[in-house]
Amino acid sequence: MSNRRQSALRRGFTIVCVAGSVAVAGVATAEPASLGTGQESSAFRAFGKFAKSWMADMEKREQRNRARPTVAKQGAQPVASYTGYAPEWDVEVHATGDATSPYVGVLRYKEQNYTCKDKTTRACRISSFTPVTEVFPYRNGAWKY
Numbered sequence: 001m002s003n004r005r006q007s008a009l010r011r012g013f014t015i016v017c018v019a020g021s022v023a024v025a026g027v028a029t030a031e032p033a034s035l036g037t038g039q040e041s042s043a044f045r046a047f048g049k050f051a052k053s054w055m056a057d058m059e060k061r062e063q064r065n066r067a068r069p070t071v072a073k074q075g076a077q078p079v080a081s082y083t084g085y086a087p088e089w090d091v092e093v094h095a096t097g098d099a100t101s102p103y104v105g106v107l108r109y110k111e112q113n114y115t116c117k118d119k120t121t122r123a124c125r126i127s128s129f130t131p132v133t134e135v136f137p138y139r140n141g142a143w144k145y
Helices: 003-011 038-067
Strands: 013-018 021-025 070-074 077-095 103-116 124-139
Touching: 038 077, 038 103, 038 124, 077 124
Parallel strands: none
Antiparallel strands: 013 021, 013 077, 070 077, 077 103, 103 124
């Protein structure tokens, strides 16, 4: 492996995803699959898939939350609220130097709180959001949560 690639592995790289489209940003300029060889390449490729699957699960969770919102009275009128997730997310993969967990993957996204004008979820707006950072270890050839 070249010194440049080893350096990129130590510092990590970022993949940015917006509504399912993936682009690589930051230290590395190649697609994750072409970074390094063997285990490194496999780990980088696998984390992109892992993160995409995780965010697909968050999208399903948002659909369930919207179908069963929390309803409370605000003044005389009932209003609904639910939690959703922004379509933009990004990931980073960092080499750890540890043999049992040689990489960690970092997934960042925003949790969005929606407030709706009535007890339905037809007219809703984002009332607040919380940045979320998830960290996952790579062990025994797979990303764990």
